Amino acid sequence: xxxxxxxxxxxxxxxxxxxxxxxxxxxxxxxxxxxxxxxxxxxxxxxxxxxxxxxxxxxxxxxxxxxxxxxxxxxxxxxxxxxxxxxxxxxxxxxxxxxxxxxxxxxxxxxxxxxxxxxxxxxxxxxxxxxxxxxxxxxxxxxxxxxxxxxxxxxxxxxxxxxxxxxxxxxxxxxxxxxxxxxxxxxxxxxxxxxxxxxxxxxxxxxxxxxxxxxxxxxxxxxxxx
Numbered sequence: 001x002x003x004x005x006x007x008x009x010x011x012x013x014x015x016x017x018x019x020x021x022x023x024x025x026x027x028x029x030x031x032x033x034x035x036x037x038x039x040x041x042x043x044x045x046x047x048x049x050x051x052x053x054x055x056x057x058x059x060x061x062x063x064x065x066x067x068x069x070x071x072x073x074x075x076x077x078x079x080x081x082x083x084x085x086x087x088x089x090x091x092x093x094x095x096x097x098x099x100x101x102x103x104x105x106x107x108x109x110x111x112x113x114x115x116x117x118x119x120x121x122x123x124x125x126x127x128x129x130x131x132x133x134x135x136x137x138x139x140x141x142x143x144x145x146x147x148x149x150x151x152x153x154x155x156x157x158x159x160x161x162x163x164x165x166x167x168x169x170x171x172x173x174x175x176x177x178x179x180x181x182x183x184x185x186x187x188x189x190x191x192x193x194x195x196x197x198x199x200x201x202x203x204x205x206x207x208x209x210x211x212x213x214x215x216x217x218x219x220x221x222x223x224x225x226x
Contacts (some may be wrong), residue, residue: 001144002158004076011087017079018133018140019160022153026125029152041121048150053126062097062136064104064117068174069105071161074152075132078103081215083134090219096134106124106175106214128156163200172207175214182206 001020006013029035033044053061060082069075069220081103092108093099105113123129129151133143148154172182188226191198 001155002141004072005139006083007082008080008084013083013087015079015083015134015136016140017076018135018144019130019158020074020132020144021066021128021130021158021160021215022107022148022151023128023156024151032152038121041124045124045151048108049147050111052143052146052150056135056139058136059139059143060096060100061131061143061147062100063119063120063131064101064130065123066128066130066160068116068171069104069160069169070204070211073208075104075160077212077215078132078169079132081219083095085219092218098132100132103215103218106211106218107216113122128159129153130160151198157205160167163204165200168200168203168207175211177205177207177210181210185209193199215218 001018003016005115006015006017008014026041030041033039035044046060049061049063053059078100080090082096082099085099085103086096091099092102093110099111101113101117102108102110105116106114107113119129131147133140133147135143182203186192186198186202189202189206191202
């Protein structure tokens with residue numbers, strides 16, 4: 001698990017965020033909780049996470065698909081915007097877990113955000129499960145241990161920071177970012193965007209900046225509505 005501490009004195013915000021990826025032993029999960037119907041798996045899965053969250057006061061535990069996650073910082077900045085929104089009473093959703101999905105998707109429509117980042121049974125069965133933990137105190141490791149125990153899971157190698165061109169193009173398309181927008185950001189870095197070969201890391205940085213901008217606009221839109 002990767003952990004980051006936030007201490008924003010101007011906003012009186014101090015919290016910790018942990019990001020992890022796990023693989024659930026679905027057979028052990030079904031057997032241990034005596035689940036006979038696959039349709040009941042997700043309900044039980046979310047119920048367990050809710051129990052863990054409730055045991056740890058003021059914490060947020062959210063699982064999500066990582067298909068459109070650019071990197072760790074994409075999640076960290078979404079968590080920051082979530083905390084800031086609730087601190088300033090400009091949150092879109094009344095639930096922090098939903099608010100996190102809205103910021104990850106940079107979209108104020110709950111259905112679209114859940115469609116893009118919500119998990120289903122096939123995700124639990126066939127893929128690694130990605131989640132983040134937000135807590136006002138440094139208890140992320142103990143919460144993470146509970147996640148592993150309750151979900152009958154093992155930690156896997158964190159791959160969210162892997163930089164692959166196909167992944168970049170897929171995420172750029174999802175966030176409706178144009179090549180011209182990427183070029184403008186690259187030019188601001190002093191990188192000539194007309195070069196045939198541009199470092200993939202620079203393109204990731206440019207896309208990250210544009211995703212952050214979309215998150216900021218999401219907050220501003222809500223301020224205007226309020």
